Amino acid sequence: AQKITQTQPGMFVQEKEAVTLDCTYDTSDQSYGLFWYKQPSSGEMIFLIYQGSYDEQNATEGRYSLNFQKARKSANLVISASQLGDSAMYFCAPSNDYKLSFGAGTTVTVRA
Amino acid sequence: DADVTQTPRNRITKTGKRIMLECSQTKGHDRMYWYRQDPGLGLRLIYYSFDVKDINKGEISDGYSVSRQAQAKFSLSLESAIPNQTALYFCATSDARASTDTQYFGPGTRLTVL
Numbered sequence: 001a002q003k004i005t006q007t008q009p010g011m012f013v014q015e016k017e018a019v020t021l022d023c024t025y026d027t028s029d030q031s032y033g034l035f036w037y038k039q040p041s042s043g044e045m046i047f048l049i050y051q052g053s054y055d056e057q058n059a060t061e062g063r064y065s066l067n068f069q070k071a072r073k074s075a076n077l078v079i080s081a082s083q084l085g086d087s088a089m090y091f092c093a094p095s096n097d098y099k100l101s102f103g104a105g106t107t108v109t110v111r112a
Numbered sequence: 113d114a115d116v117t118q119t120p121r122n123r124i125t126k127t128g129k130r131i132m133l134e135c136s137q138t139k140g141h142d143r144m145y146w147y148r149q150d151p152g153l154g155l156r157l158i159y160y161s162f163d164v165k166d167i168n169k170g171e172i173s174d175g176y177s178v179s180r181q182a183q184a185k186f187s188l189s190l191e192s193a194i195p196n197q198t199a200l201y202f203c204a205t206s207d208a209r210a211s212t213d214t215q216y217f218g219p220g221t222r223l224t225v226l
Contacts (some may be wrong), residue, residue, distance in 0.1 A: 004154070033212060033213060035214065035215075037217075043200065043219070043220050043222075044217065044219050044220065045155075045202060045204075045217035045220075046217075047214055047215070047216065047217075050212050052212070091154055091155070093154075093155075095213050098143060098162070098213045099145075099157055099160060099170070100145075100155070100157070100215055101157075102154030102155045102156070103154050104152070104154050105154055
């Protein structure tokens with residue numbers, strides 16, 4: 001399995017501010033996908049955003065955007081205008097041969 | 113109704129017991145997966161299946177077996193449960209015809225082995 005590094009185990013962010021979650025990975029593939037999932041305290045896994053390794057533009061999905069740097073093998077998630085409902089664990093997950101490998105996650109706590 | 117369902121949602125069992133976790137999906141996806149999540153960690157792949165006749169071991173398959181009874185059903189079995197199999201188990205599906213291999217997860221089964 002790939003090694004995925006999410007260096008920030010926990011982060012606090014003020015409501016309405018932006019937060020950036022770091023993710024690096026070690027794939028040797030040239031073609032792959034990058035996914036971010038959200039896991040609230042209720043436990044379900046919610047798909048947030050996808051980036052293809054050959055996509056020239058960084059992916060955006062509402063308040064979520066990816067800062068993808070292929071040469072650095074980095075795919076940071078930016079959450080803009082944080083809301084209280086954004087408090088959750090966030091996982092970075094590169095795909096390889098249609099299988100996902102998950103990082104350990106970053107816990108985000110949004111403060112009012 | 114949920115597209116990916118898992119039963120049971122919670123289960124407490126004893127060491128040595130055989131247990132089956134079931135996953136059903138109405139999304140029409142070919143690919144199905146089983147993961148486990150331990151506290152404070154990410155998900156790890158146990159088994160996956162790309163169609164009814166295809167079964168593959170994942171990263172941590174020891175102590176587990178699976179059955180793909182139909183396109184829509186994928187079951188995970190613990191033949192003789194042990195305490196370190198206590199975890200949150202997720203089933204996921206993805207569409208082989210889609211332009212991305214996005215996986216969609218069921219709600220999870222919380223398993224406790226005493």
